[in-house]
Amino acid sequence: MSVYGQVPEKTVNIAANLLSGIIFKDQIPFYTFCLMIQLNWFKTAFRNIRRNISSTIINVGGLTVGFSGAMFLFCLLHYHLSFDDFHPNKDRIYRIVSETNNGTISRYQGVPQPVGKAFKNAYPYAEQVAMRSDNGYSLVTVGEGEDKKLFQISSAYTQPSYFSIFNYPFIKGDASVLGVAGNMVITQKEANRLFPAGDAFGKSVLVNGRLLTIAGILKDLPPNTVNQRQLFISYEDYKIVQPWMASDSSWIAISGGVQCFVLLNKGVNASAVDNALPQFLKQYHPDKNTSLKLSLQPLKDIHFNLNYDGDIEKKQLWGLAVIGIFLLLTASINFINLSTAQIFFRTKETGVRKALGSSNIQIRVQFFIEALLLSLFSLVLSLILVILLFPSFNDFCKTSVSPEALYQYPFVLFVLGMVLIISLLVGYFPGRMLVKLKPVEIMRGYFQQKTSGFSLRKILIVSQFAIVLFMVSCTAIISNQLKSAIQGNLGFKQSGIVLLDIPGERDKSNTITALRNRLSGLSGVKSVSACYASPMSVNNNTSDVVYDNRPPEASFEANIKAVDTGYLSTFDLKLIAGRNLYAGDSINSIIVNEAFLKKVNVTSPEQILGKTIKLNSKPTPIVGVVKDFHVGTFHSEIVPSYLYSKMNYYYSCAVSIDPAQLTKVLPLIEATWKEVYPEKIYSYSFLDEDIKQLYETDITLLKFNQVFTFLVILLGCIGVFGLVSFMAIRKKKEIGIRKVLGAGVDNIVWIFVKEFVRLLLIASAIAIPLSWYFMDKWLTDFAYRLHIGPYNFFWPVLLTFALVIITISVKSINAALANPVKNLRNE
Structure with missing residues (x-):
């Protein structure tokens, strides 16, 4: 049988058309000839895509998943990296x-408060210096009587120079108004919310x-x-509301909300x-022996530094970038593997093209x-x-990425580059494999024998x-x-506890007492406590402790x-020695934790009872x-802590509550709170949910890992399914002969499985040490960490093997059940 007898008629027609263009190219304009060649490439491409519809669906599905995940991750990374640019x-x-170091390094x-004014006067380094004191969510009241409305708006006390440092433009007014007490500026969004019908x-x-x-x-x-x-309130009002904290004498007080910004x-x-700065502190700080250190933090570092109220670390962003690269790699690998697997069906077409004069470049371009x-x-x-x-996506990531990001040039360049690189890679490998062979070798089936190895x-x-x-x-x-x-x-105890806000007032004793008494009498309420904050909270205070009349230089820092x-x-804190605090609004006694005992080298809890701590220069037992x-x-160790009673510090x-009566008791709690604070806005939270919020960044990373791990597994299974499908077509004669000779379904399935199991074992030997190394690095951020052992990889390996084998079996069983006579006749 002649060579051409083995070539499909469409391929012969393509070759004839191509040959005709080569022969008669001198009779038509060159640019027309080039256009014909290009159109022919696209026509041929569409025909091949349509002919191999199953592989097209697999490739398009895999690339769609990979591209979508990569786009989302690019938007997330670009959003975080663009902060304050x-x-x-x-x-x-x-x-x-x-930063302070009193036995424990603490960063704020x-x-x-006096730092800003002193720094501005001491050195000519700064063009502008501005203090800002956060005021939390302020209660804003608009109107009177029946028209009165209540709002909560995040606010801060700010100096006018703040808006000379940061580019926050004014629509009306200017920053100078903040130099006068009683003035404030507000964003347009909040102004419209307060006064929707008029000018605020x-x-x-x-x-x-x-x-x-x-x-x-x-x-x-x-x-x-x-x-x-x-909402920004004049800093002059801060001096009225908090006269000591806003004074030039409050050097010993450090609050995370009182911040100093400079424009060098x-x-x-x-x-x-x-x-x-060390010399600056020696000159201006009243306590010359202070452990306080000051340093400059770049604006671009604020968002990424978790030591100083940052939101996410850059290494976590790069981790997400790696996940996106993995997803794209998996989709690309599927595409390349399926393209190379199809070469077996494209060899004769390529042989005809080469015999009729097609260059290697033309084949690769195709x-x-x-x-x-x-x-x-x-x-x-x-x-x-x-x-x-x-x-x-925004809800999942807790971000505010604008959809307009999809039309900006960084995203467009990323997308075009991604498509071009993957197309070049996928187009390169099949073409590279085919152009090496001679037309005669291709026609004789030489390539079919080599592809198996x-x-x-x-x-x-x-x-x-x-x-x-x-x-x-890693996800596990x-x-x-x-x-x-x-x-x-x-x-x-963290479950079944509802946390209510206590509004700030000059005298809280009457309202707090009334709130506790009324809540305690509700059915379904087990116990009530007014406090500064729950045991684990974002709201923490620290203080230098002088224990048992020791010298001041022996002081250390404790959580209070x-x-x-x-x-x-x-x-449900366990008292292991001594008694509880007595009721009252004066600091008359203290309870400490076990870490406090270790810090002062006391071995028995009973030995520390009766010892004193100086609070406000007064020894307190x-x-x-x-x-x-x-x-x-769990990122930090348990620190020395002590508890005391002070009603004005309860927030x-x-x-x-009894969890079984949750839906019944929550409305009663709200009604009771509103009876005590009728002019305030009610809000509550659950302690266990608040604790989860402390791990928000870690949980977001975990969610991303879970979603993208699922997508990677899905792509992997799709790729394996596609490869096994092509293996079944190529091996159908072998399968037919084996079945005629008596091979069972299990023997046929093993032909497919054994090739992948060996590769899985090699992959395990690579992946397990890498994941062990990187997870060990990640866990160093936790003071109380999981210890990694071989058992941590048992279920991941078992799951991966099971999914791959199931995917292989689905297709290989179909191939094993096919009629061997039909396969041999078709061959």
Whole structure:
């Protein structure tokens, strides 16, 4: 039989057309000839895509998943990396931060209030210096009588120079109005909320009970800025509300909310300022022996530094970027593997092309165009999917990424580059394999014999399996660590506790007493406690401790909490020595934890009873010891802590309720709270949910890992299914002969399984050490960490093997059950 007898008629027609164009190219214009060639490439590409519809569906599905995931991750990374990049002088903006070392290193984003004024006067380093004191969510009252409305708005006391440092433009008014007490500025969004029917400019409102005038309106702050405040009150009002904290004498007080921002002069090096700050403290700080250190933090570091109230670390972002790369790699590997697997069906076509004069470049271009068309089609589907899921994406990531990001040039360049690179890679490998062979070898089936030993595909399969195993293992370890951190023994009760806000008032004693008494009488309420904060909370205070009349230089830092007598029973803190606190509004006794005992080298809880701690220069006796409890997350160790009673420091009310009566008792709690505070806005939270919020960044990382691990597994299974499908077609004669000779279904399935099991074992040997190494690095951020052992990889490996074998079996069983006579006749 002649060579041409083995070639499909369509392929012969393509070759004849191509030959005709080559022969008669001198009779038509050159550019017309080039256009004909290009159109022919696309026509051929469309025909091949349509002919191999099953592989087209697999490739397009895999690429759509990969492209969509990569696009979402790019939007997330670009959003975080763009924080505060819109300020013209962003490279000269810094925040002064604090660090103390009294046995334990503590870092604060705040500074003593006098730092700003003293720094401005002491050195010519800064063009502008501004203090800002956060005021939390302020209660804003608009109108009177029946028209009165209540709002909660995030606020801060700010100096006018704050708006000379940051680029937050005014719509009405200017920053100078903040130099006058009683003035405030507000964002346009909040102004419209307060006065939807009229202009808010010049109006007066009550803010936390004080009458203030809206003297300026700002453009809405962009979501990608660290300074998310909506209402700015004159710093002169801070001096009225908190006279001591706002004075030039409050050097010993450090609050995370009192922050100092500086705009350095052009040409000033930040390291030179850091070198001058120790001398600055010696000159201005009243306590010459203080352990306080000051340093400059660049504006671009604020969002990424978790030591100073940052939101996410850059290494976590790069981890997400790696996940996106893995997803794209998996989709690309599928595409390349399926393309190379199809070469067996394209050899004769290529042989005819080469025999009729096609160059190697033309053959490679043909494969590139086919890959490009599939990539572009997948891109369109991905963009549709991304647009539809964008709101869910923001909810999932707790971000405010604008959909407009999809039309900006960074995203467009990323997408085009992604499509082009993948198309080049996918088009390169099949073309590279075919152009090496001579037409005669192709026609004689030489290539069919060589493809069975082709190593590139095995390398890619191993890489794909390694990625799947790596991500499954990492996800399992992260999940176990966070589960032990959130659900583990924290040293206190966390379920069934509702936390209510206690509004700030000058005299809280009457309202707090009334609230506790009324809540305690409700059916379904077990116990009630008024306190500064729950045992584990974002709200923590620390203080230098002088124990048992030791010299001041032997002081150390301890966590302090103002609590009432119901605190131990409400949070189930275990008293192991001594007694509970007595009721009262004066600091007359103290309870410490076990970590406090270790710090002062006391071995027995009973030995510390009766010893004293100096509070406000007054020795106060220790009357009890409780078992250790976590005041921070598992990222930090349990620190020395003590509890005392001080009613004016109570800002939270903890209510322990019967979970079975939750739906019944919550409305009763709300009604009771509103009876005590009729002019305030009611809000509550559950303690266990608040604790989860402390691990928000870690939980988000885990969710991303889970979602993208699922997608990687899905892509891996799709790829394996496609490869087995092509193996079944190529091996159908072998399968038919084996069945005729008596082979069972299990024997046929093993032909397919054994090739992949060997590759899975190699992938395991690569993925397990890598995931062990990177997870060990990640766990170093936890003071109480999971210990990684071989058992951590048993289930991930078992799951991966099971999924791959099931995927292989689905197709191989069909091949094994096929009629062998039909397969042999078709061959």
